[in-house]
Amino acid sequence: MLYADSHLHTNPLHGYGAGRVARKFKKEGGWFIALVSLPPYHYGFSEVSVDSYRKTLDLLVREAESARSEGLTVIALAGFHPSEVDEYLKRGLSKKEVYELSAKVFNLINDYMKKGLIHGIGEVGRQHYGTSPERLVLSETIMIEALELACEHHALVHLHLEQGGWVTAFNIAKILDKISCKSSRVVLHHVNYETGLWSSMLGLPATLPVKTSLEKILSTPGIRLDGFLVESDFIDDPKRPGVSAYPWEIPKFFNEKLERKEVSEETVFKLNVENVSKIYEVAPP
Known part of the structure; x- marks a missing residue:
């Protein structure tokens, strides 16, 4: 069987780095990863500036190439995490300054996407x-700006959200409707069981953490699995x-389920x- 990790982070300056992660994952049957950047200060780029984000993006690009060199298919995502809003306000920036920084960061991300x-x-x-x-x-205002940019270019988005079940999924569906976003590439990341259930009902893709909601979703009778992905959220x-x-742990989870006949090969x-x-939108292996 082949396995994918649809949301993880790597840090070559302080952790394993993408090459080592990819090598070990591929050995266990991995074929694909979605590599998501961390905030700049996680890599030691502590200056609050667009240049810190440029360094972060360049690091992300190198990490993605490192994972590809190990034989994985890789997509790379960069953003402006809601925790960065809190961090920069704590450092003394005004709310307007944080918003303006995020706008410059999205312009930079757009250049890298182009x-x-x-x-x-x-x-x-x-x-x-x-x-x-x-x-x-x-944070929500910044998210809407990101969604508008991504939907304009049919680009992927990973949303970090509260896990409010119906209200979380319904709210995102309403926002997408208001900005006339027809993209099916807006992904609710790291959903719990209830939020995942409602995401499925509302046609929103979602990533299931391998340690928590994946097990319960798989045991739910009649649930449609069309929009679900599996993630480790490795940091x-x-x-x-x-x-x-x-x-x-993703291959380990599914291999044990297959061995006990608790899940079908078709589902995996x-x-x-x-x-x-x-x-x-990547070619299958």
């Missing part, structure tokens, strides 16, 4: 943890080992190959 160096935006969205109302509003931080999951193929090829 050159074919990266494939979309991620992560953007809303905080899933407690924050002030005005920070939440700012590649030695200080927080396995805080989410490792990419190679749909989640790891068919849906990946359709949503990410």
Whole structure:
């Protein structure tokens, strides 16, 4: 069987790096990864500037190439994470300054997308943890700007959101409707069971964390799996080992399920190959 990790991060300066991750994942049957950038300060680019994001994007491009050199199909995403809103406000920037920085970052991302160096935006969205109302509003405003840009270019987007079940999925569907976005490439990232269920009902693609909601979704009778992907959300931080999951836990999960006949090969193929090829628009292996 072949396996995909539809959302993970790598950090060559402090962690494994993409080459090592790709090598180990491929050995376990991996064929595809969606590589998502971390905020610049995670790589040591601590200056609050567009140049820090340019360095981050260049690092992401190199990491993607490193994973490809190990034989994986790779798409790369860069964004403006809602945690960056909180971080920059803590550092003393005004809300307007944070918004203006995000606009410049999206212009930079757009340039890299036009050159074919990266494939979309991620992560953007809303905080899933407690924050002030005005920070939440700012984060959502930035998310809408990102969605408008991505939908204009039919680019991928990975959304980082609260896990509110129906209200989260319905809200994103309403926003997409309001901005006349017909893209099927807006992905709700790291959804819990209830949010994943409603995402499926509303036709929104979503990534299922291998350690949590994947198990419950698979055991739900009659659920359509067409829009679901599987992710590790690996953060590649030695200080927080396995805080989410490792990419190679995806093959381990499915292999054990197959051995116990708790899942069919057709289901594994749909989640790891068919849906990946359709949503990410990559050729199947």
